Amino acid sequence: xxxxxxxxxxxxxxxxxxxxxxxxxxxxxxxxxxxxxxxxxxxxxxxxxxxxxxxxxxxxxxxxxxxxxxxxxxxxxxxxxxxxxxxxxxxxxxxxxxxxxxxxxxxxxxxxxxxxxxxxxxxxxxxxxxxxxxxxxxxxxxxxxxx
Numbered sequence: 001x002x003x004x005x006x007x008x009x010x011x012x013x014x015x016x017x018x019x020x021x022x023x024x025x026x027x028x029x030x031x032x033x034x035x036x037x038x039x040x041x042x043x044x045x046x047x048x049x050x051x052x053x054x055x056x057x058x059x060x061x062x063x064x065x066x067x068x069x070x071x072x073x074x075x076x077x078x079x080x081x082x083x084x085x086x087x088x089x090x091x092x093x094x095x096x097x098x099x100x101x102x103x104x105x106x107x108x109x110x111x112x113x114x115x116x117x118x119x120x121x122x123x124x125x126x127x128x129x130x131x132x133x134x135x136x137x138x139x140x141x142x143x144x145x146x147x
Contacts, residue, residue: 002114005030009052009100009107028096035115037085040064043110046076048100052107057095058087078110088118 007028042054042064053071056064063085065072072079096111 001033001035001117002112003030003032004110004112005094005096007054007096007098007109007111009054009098009102009109011100011106012103013099026098028098030094030096030111030113032087032092032094032113032115034087034089034092034118036118037083037087037113037115039114040079040081040083041110041112042072042079042081043112044072044074044077045107045109047105048073048075048102048107048109050075051102052098052100052109054096054098054109054111056111057097058085058093059089059091063094087115 005028008026010026013026040056042056044052050073053073055062055068055071062068062070064081064083094111094113098107098109100107
């Protein structure tokens, strides 16, 4: 499934890159389904001239790029990143942060993610769990299981 979000990088919003926390950034929450992120696109329109910046976060940590003191910024360019990033636990959302050093124009940046759905999880019954634990215990003790 393809997810898309657009985020506005407001005029003259600063970023404190030294501590990895953009200030005055406009976070956008992009709700997603669990699965495996296989490709990401990050787009910058004509006129940004490297002044508009973006970071994508998950679980309170930066994902694209991986370090909090980094960000993507460019002009009239679409980054295409092949990845294998698992999204297996809640919250099922990316937090997109954008800011701009431009003192006159706002910029609308684009983030897209292609997510392959997660395989359904099969419920394990209590009996299956007991039998599995018993088998593992017998294997560990090197005892015959009677099978």
